Amino acid sequence: MSLAVSIDYLRKVYRGGFEALAGISLQVPRGSVFGLLGPNGAGKSTMVKSLLTILRPTECRGEMLGRPIGHRATLAKVGFLPEHAKFPDYLTGAQVIHFTAGLAKVPSAVAKRRTGELLERVGMAAWADKRVGTYSKGMKQRVGLAQALVNDPELVFLDEPTDGVDPEGRIEIRKLIETMRAEGKTVFVNSHLLAEVEQVADHVAILARGRIVESGPMSVLTSRGRHYEVRTEGPVPLGLRDKFLAAGWKVSGDRIDIEADNAAAVQPVIDALRAERLMIREVKEARLSLEDLFLSAVKTNGKENGI
Numbered sequence: 185m186s187l188a189v190s191i192d193y194l195r196k197v198y199r200g201g202f203e204a205l206a207g208i209s210l211q212v213p214r215g216s217v218f219g220l221l222g223p224n225g226a227g228k229s230t231m232v233k234s235l236l237t238i239l240r241p242t243e244c245r246g247e248m249l250g251r252p253i254g255h256r257a258t259l260a261k262v263g264f265l266p267e268h269a270k271f272p273d274y275l276t277g278a279q280v281i282h283f284t285a286g287l288a289k290v291p292s293a294v295a296k297r298r299t300g301e302l303l304e305r306v307g308m309a310a311w312a313d314k315r316v317g318t319y320s321k322g323m324k325q326r327v328g329l330a331q332a333l334v335n336d337p338e339l340v341f342l343d344e345p346t347d348g349v350d351p352e353g354r355i356e357i358r359k360l361i362e363t364m365r366a367e368g369k370t371v372f373v374n375s376h377l378l379a380e381v382e383q384v385a386d387h388v389a390i391l392a393r394g395r396i397v398e399s400g401p402m403s404v405l406t407s408r409g410r411h412y413e414v415r416t417e418g419p420v421p422l423g424l425r426d427k428f429l430a431a432g433w434k435v436s437g438d439r440i441d442i443e444a445d446n447a448a449a450v451q452p453v454i455d456a457l458r459a460e461r462l463m464i465r466e467v468k469e470a471r472l473s474l475e476d477l478f479l480s481a482v483k484t485n486g487k488e489n490g491i
């Protein structure tokens with residue numbers, strides 16, 4: 185598997201002795217949308233800032249886009265939307281993008297074209313020449329997202345990209361992330377919004393108190409709690425209920441839960457219900473939600489800080 189980021193060992197101890205990252209390792213596949221989750225203060229921003237050399241890690245070994253982490257020229261192929269991105273109020277949206285393009289050494293003609301394209305992509309074309317000071321929080325965030333893409337990055341880090349953005353804007357941002365993946369880019373998203381990450385990410389890691397406590401493809405992690413739910417029209421009759429309980433299935437009113445990783449285990453339940461001429465209303469496969477996974481990972485790995 186080709187990796188966009190491969191951290192062998194990353195440790196950060198802040199001045200004063202607080203260990204924010206306790207020597208983590210992490211692999212981010214190329215072309216993936218990677219969601220990094222964690223409670224407040226878990227160390228997510230510290231990790232991203234260490235990779236981008238915005239802060240100096242205590243110890244860091246690993247590669248980003250095939251070069252040692254911190255390699256200057258490689259950073260030019262990386263985009264970044266910081267958490268709570270702030271831009272000078274007196275600049276227009278277009279000037280913000282143009283300014284960032286200059287920092288990223290994007291040639292002026294290319295920058296001009298991309299500025300228009302990117303503001304269009306984030307739904308801010310009509311506001312291109314208005315000052316940032318007149319923007320709402322969500323509009324500033326959209327401009328932040330556009331500036332993160334100005335160097336056409338191979339890898340982009342988005343720290344809370346939908347912070348302050350309205351529902352319509354969130355859908356647009358999700359589509360933008362999906363387009364980037366379709367273009368072969370790697371998108372690394374830090375977010376508190378589990379449902380959003382669940383919709384867009386194909387790989388996730390959970391960071392808690394400076395340690396990676398879960399990491400892997402979303403489908404693998406959430407399939408761990410796979411089970412089946414069968415619902416009947418009306419409650420399951422007592423005789424049948426006892427039979428099901430004896431078989432180790434859970435019964436509650438009109439619902440039978442079967443712990444199993446394939447549908448074969450559900451057939452005897454359906455047969456028994458049909459033999460009693462009971463109407464089956466629904467049979468569904470259920471998986472662990474990202475929220476279940478997150479809560480159990482954070483709980484079993486130290487005290488919860490809340491998200």
Ligand SMILES: Nc1ncnc2c1ncn2[C@@H]1O[C@H](COP(=O)(O)OP(=O)(O)OP(=O)(O)O)[C@@H](O)[C@H]1O
Pocket residue numbers: 198199200202204222223224225226227228229230231267
């Ligand atoms: N400059 C600093 N000096 C000392 N401690 C710091 C510094 N910056 C962050 N920390 C501490 O390091 C820990 C991790 O912070 P970090 O901002 O990386 O967490 P986070 O997971 O991004 O949190 P959030 O979700 O709230 O943004 C926190 O306990 C924080 O208080």
